[in-house]
Each structure stands twice: as C-alpha cells, then as structure tokens.
Amino acid sequence: MxxxxxxxxxxxxxxxxxxxxxxxxxxxxxxxxxxxxxxxxxxxxxxxxxxxxxxxxxxxxxxxxxxxxxxxxxxxxxxxxxxxxxxxxxxxxxxxxxxxxxxxxxxxxxxxxxxxxxxxxFFNLITAWDLLEAARVKAGDWLALTAGNSTVSTMVLQFAKARNVNVISLVRRAHLSLEEMGASEVIELSSLSGSVGDRIAEITSNKGVSAVVDNVGGPVTGELIRRMAFGGQIIINGGMSAERFELHNFDVLLQGIEIRSHVYRYFFTPPHQSEMEELRQIAEASASPEFKxxxxxxxxxxxxxxxxxxxxxxxxxxxxxxxx
Missing domain, CATH: 3.90.180.10 (Medium-chain alcohol dehydrogenases, catalytic domain)
Structure with missing residues (x-):
C-alpha cells in the first residue's frame, strides 16, 4: 500500500x-x-x-x-x-x-x-464542542474567537450560533464569509483603525466579552482580557503568535477572570463508552450541509x-x- x-x-x-x-x-x-x-x-x-x-x-x-x-x-x-x-x-x-x-x-x-x-x-469537531463548553457562555453572551478563519474557530462559531451566543471573530484578514456562518461581528485586524479593546467595547456596549477562545496569543490577547465581563473565561487553545501578552494581577483579580489551557480530550486516552452518546450528538449537530x-x-x-x-x-x- x-x-x-x-x-x-x-x-x-x-x-x-x-x-x-x-x-x-x-x-x-x-x-x-x-x-x-x-x-x-x-x-x-x-x-x-x-x-x-x-x-x-x-x-x-x-x-x-x-x-x-x-x-x-x-x-x-x-x-x-x-x-x-x-x-x-x-x-x-x-x-x-x-x-x-x-x-x-x-x-x-x-x-x-x-x-x-x-x-x-472529527477530532476538530470534538475540540470545538469542548471549547464552547469550557467557555461557559449562554444565550445572549458575547464570545470572542481569535484566528477566526481557522477550522476550529469556524466550528466553535457555528456551535455557538446554534445556542444563540453572540460571536466576535478576530482575523488578520478576512478570507471566509464568517458572517454567513453566524458571526455577529468580524474584526479584521489588518484594517482596524483603533484598538481591539475599544472596538470590543463598542460592539458589546461596554459589557465586554464573557469568554475568549484564543488560538493566537500576543498583545491582542491582553487587550481582550482587559475588555472581559466580570467572571469571564479565557481558554488558551494555541499560540500562533511569537509575541507575548502582558497583564497586571488586577487585570485578572478585579474582574474575576479565569485563564485555562485546553488539551484535546483524546490526546492521551481513548474515548470511553460513556462518551459515545455525546459523540453522537456532536456528529448530529455538525452533519447538515448548513454546518460549513x-x-x-x-x-x-x-x-x-x-x-x-x-x-x-x-x-x-x-x-x-x-x-x-
């Protein structure tokens, strides 16, 4: 072969x-x-x-x-x-x-x-499903996704839209029709005139985002964290940028923010029989032609x-x- x-x-x-x-x-x-x-x-x-x-x-x-x-x-x-x-x-x-x-x-x-x-x-669909669960967002909340053109981010976007979560997709340059996939707003960083934080505040009417799924890192991540709603979740799923972000302890402490990493659930161990029903649900939620x-x-x-x-x-x- x-x-x-x-x-x-x-x-x-x-x-x-x-x-x-x-x-x-x-x-x-x-x-x-x-x-x-x-x-x-x-x-x-x-x-x-x-x-x-x-x-x-x-x-x-x-x-x-x-x-x-x-x-x-x-x-x-x-x-x-x-x-x-x-x-x-x-x-x-x-x-x-x-x-x-x-x-x-x-x-x-x-x-x-x-x-x-x-x-x-299918592993990407599982990851997207799990990232959305980890974000703990509910209908009406704002969720920010970095690397918005990436496969996982587009999947998170569509799962979130099905739950009536408002999604802001951040991209370096727009390559996909993310609004057609369900994005409430798309921030194109290469053409943004002001700061990411100011644009987030404008979009959310100063409420901030309830969660960030971050695949990039760098200064934009720091800006997003400083514009989060109280009790927000930031899920680190990748590091495409070679740059670092900076925070003060109070950026996290006074906003009750939780920062966590995400590792694919079957990286070290295989699926358990008790998870098969959830895997069936993931397949069902993503099978239709409307899920791109x-x-x-x-x-x-x-x-x-x-x-x-x-x-x-x-x-x-x-x-x-x-x-x-």
Whole structure:
C-alpha cells in the first residue's frame, strides 16, 4: 500500500516521503481500517518534529504520518466487537496511508453518510464542542474567537450560533464569509483603525466579552482580557503568535477572570463508552450541509508535497485533506 512516511525528525517538507509499505497486520484488539479521509493538521507537524510529550513520539524506521482520519472497518481482531463495514473516525497514528491498524478502543463510530471532510477531522469537531463548553457562555453572551478563519474557530462559531451566543471573530484578514456562518461581528485586524479593546467595547456596549477562545496569543490577547465581563473565561487553545501578552494581577483579580489551557480530550486516552452518546450528538449537530467546514484541497497521497506546502503557507484557506 501507499503511505507517507518519515525516517528521522525534521521539517515536514524535508523528511516526508511517499513509500510502498505492507498492509498492516492487525492484532487481536485491533481493526484494519480502509482509509477514506485524513486531514493535514498543525499537530501532525508537531509529531513529525517530535515536539509532543511521551508517549506520542515517532517510531522509526518508516513512521507513517498523520494522527487523525476516518474510514471503513475491513477486518476486526478476535477480541473486537465491531462489524466490518462500520464507518469510523479515530485520533491515533498512521492515518496518511491507504490502510491503518487501529486499536478498537480508539474508534468513534459515525453515522452512514456523514461527510468525509467532517469525518476526517472529527477530532476538530470534538475540540470545538469542548471549547464552547469550557467557555461557559449562554444565550445572549458575547464570545470572542481569535484566528477566526481557522477550522476550529469556524466550528466553535457555528456551535455557538446554534445556542444563540453572540460571536466576535478576530482575523488578520478576512478570507471566509464568517458572517454567513453566524458571526455577529468580524474584526479584521489588518484594517482596524483603533484598538481591539475599544472596538470590543463598542460592539458589546461596554459589557465586554464573557469568554475568549484564543488560538493566537500576543498583545491582542491582553487587550481582550482587559475588555472581559466580570467572571469571564479565557481558554488558551494555541499560540500562533511569537509575541507575548502582558497583564497586571488586577487585570485578572478585579474582574474575576479565569485563564485555562485546553488539551484535546483524546490526546492521551481513548474515548470511553460513556462518551459515545455525546459523540453522537456532536456528529448530529455538525452533519447538515448548513454546518460549513472550509476545505482548502483534496489530494491523493502522491501529491503530499503540494498539500503540506499549502498547509504551511496558507492555513487560512481551509484544511488540506488526503483522500484514499
């Protein structure tokens, strides 16, 4: 089978290569998944450069790239209670290949007909759902999203809109029709004449935002925090900016603000059976054509250099996918 592999740590475009490798043999607790869709995500590059903590580290030689994907179960090990033909998503390893051997405990069943571009990045839908839950916003509140063009931010936006939460999307430059996805306001930082804080105050009639989901960092984050409503939540989900933000203790203390990090819930441990109903709800809430997932490109495995280059150079254009 074809697979995109790497044999040592380094920049993705330098170490990745297309290889012909054997179809994996499954163990008693595994299934063989025929891959349908696998995204290229920032976390995949962290894995290739060995920046994740143990145990999420590459194994050589011929470590297959990709940590997320979706496909159809072809065969199941003797200890697995899952039928061939089942449509599944997973967050594990080895998704940039025609087939993947996945421990059954990591599988998330999907409804038939669930769109492949959403199935391949079901982990992003879970993250967006969890970020909105962590923000603790209710109908009528204001929620600010940085990196508003990003896949996760557009998903948070749409889940929030369904709950009648007012959303302010902050972008460097507008690339997507975020208002059509449900944004109440879009702040384009490259053309903003005043400060972010003043614009937030204007939009919210000086109430401030009840929560911020921040994927960027830098001075804008500091401005957002200083314009939050009392008891606000700031959720740190990324750090695209190399700059830092500055705060005084009173910026947090006197406003009762809580600052927390967010880590994908299945980063270290697989889904539990008790979570399957919630995962079904996430799939149901995102399945309709009205729930938009920007797609930057769909690529065969042998076009990986183009797909990876586009992801590195223009992530704002939408997610790049491998389709097998």
């Amino acid at each position: 074809k697979a995109i592999v790497f044999d040592h740590i380094g920049p993705p475009l330098e170490v990745l290569r297309l290889a012909e490798v054997p179809v994996p043999q499954i163990k008693d607790n595994e299934v063989l998944v025929k891959m349908i869709s696998a995204p290229i995500s920032p976390g995949d590059f962290l894995f290739i450069e060995n920046l994740y903590p143990e145990p999420k580290t590459p194994s050589f030689p011929q470590q297959i790239g990709g940590n997320h994907g979706a496909g159809i179960v072809q065969r199941a090990g003797k200890d697995v209670n899952i039928e061939p033909g089942t449509y599944v998503a997973f967050s594990y390893y080895n998704s940039w290949a025609e087939y993947a051997a996945i421990p059954a405990e990591w599988l998330m069943p999907l409804p038939s007909g669930f769109p492949p571009e959403k199935a391949g990045q 997932v920007p797609v930057g490109g769909v690529n065969p495995l042998d076009q990986f250099k183009k797909a990876v280059s586009e992801t590195l150079s223009h992530p704002e254009r939408g997610k790049q996918f491998f389709q097998m």
